Amino acid sequence: MTKFSANLGFLWNDKPLPEAIKLAHQAGYSAVECHWPYQFDADEVKAALQETGLTMLGLNTDRGDVAKGENGLSALPGREAQAQAAIDQAIDYAVKTNTLNIHVMAGFSSGVEAEKTFIHNLQYAADRAKLHNINILIEPLNHYDAPDYFLQTSEQAKGILQQVKRDNVKLMFDCYHLQIMEGDICRRLEKLMPIIGHIQIASVPDRQEPNTGELNYAYVFSKLKELGYSKPIGAEYKPKTGSVDSSWLTEYR
Ligand SMILES: O=C(O)[C@@H](O)C(=O)CO
Numbered sequence: 380m381t382k383f384s385a386n387l388g389f390l391w392n393d394k395p396l397p398e399a400i401k402l403a404h405q406a407g408y409s410a411v412e413c414h415w416p417y418q419f420d421a422d423e424v425k426a427a428l429q430e431t432g433l434t435m436l437g438l439n440t441d442r443g444d445v446a447k448g449e450n451g452l453s454a455l456p457g458r459e460a461q462a463q464a465a466i467d468q469a470i471d472y473a474v475k476t477n478t479l480n481i482h483v484m485a486g487f488s489s490g491v492e493a494e495k496t497f498i499h500n501l502q503y504a505a506d507r508a509k510l511h512n513i514n515i516l517i518e519p520l521n522h523y524d525a526p527d528y529f530l531q532t533s534e535q536a537k538g539i540l541q542q543v544k545r546d547n548v549k550l551m552f553d554c555y556h557l558q559i560m561e562g563d564i565c566r567r568l569e570k571l572m573p574i575i576g577h578i579q580i581a582s583v584p585d586r587q588e589p590n591t592g593e594l595n596y597a598y599v600f601s602k603l604k605e606l607g608y609s610k611p612i613g614a615e616y617k618p619k620t621g622s623v624d625s626s627w628l629t630e631y632r
């Protein structure tokens with residue numbers, strides 16, 4: 380049986396996070412994940428997780444000054460102090476809510492210095508997260524949604540992970556972004572499985588319910604089963620009608 384995690388950055392994101400967790404539970408999700416939970420009291424989030432029995436699979440580091448167009452800090456040379464403060468904040472919240480993974484957001488940058496900075500900040504994050512059994516994730520984003528984002532492909536991510544040299548830093552394989560950037564999803568899943576920490580889905584190209592669009596997720600899920608992947612898959616999509624309808628879940632379970 381394929382299990383799914385509701386991404387509460389997109390699903391029920393008009394509700395307070397503790398309420399969204401309960402709605403995800405009622406809709407039949409096996410886990411939850413979020414984007415930036417920091418405005419919500421960690422104790423209330425933890426209580427909702429305990430009440431529902433769901434695990435929070437992931438949260439993101441702060442993006443920086445969003446009004447100025449920032450989308451992460453960890454690959455920005457000269458911004459190490461802020462990047463590491465964002466990592467500390469994420470670890471603190473993850474510890475309080477028993478969250479399993481932290482996505483360290485790179486930001487808009489490029490070049491050798493940006494890469495060195497990203498690697499250095501990821502090592503900082505990995506060493507601190509390890510003390511709490513938390514994994515660090517890095518995620519390539521597609522160049523339509525996030526033009527000039529530092530991390531754009533799984534090949535680039537693999538090279539970064541080889542240089543970071545920490546076993547608790549993994550790839551967040553978002554099928555939506557990687558279908559757009561690289562395609563060949565099933566072969567890539569197979570090849571990259573040893574470094575994959577979490578998988579996310581949405582339809583391509585519209586980023587809506589996964590049972591529409593150019594990617595055949597029934598086939599992708601059968602491949603994941605064959606590869607022995609049994610963790611919940613992150614449903615990170617924008618509901619077509621604006622309100623969440625999780626009836627697509629029954630097609631894949
Ligand atoms: O795919 C995404 O956009 C997310 O997984 C995210 O973490 C924020 O950019």
Ligand SMILES: [Mg+2]
Nearest residue numbers: 518553579615
């Ligand atoms: Mg994603």
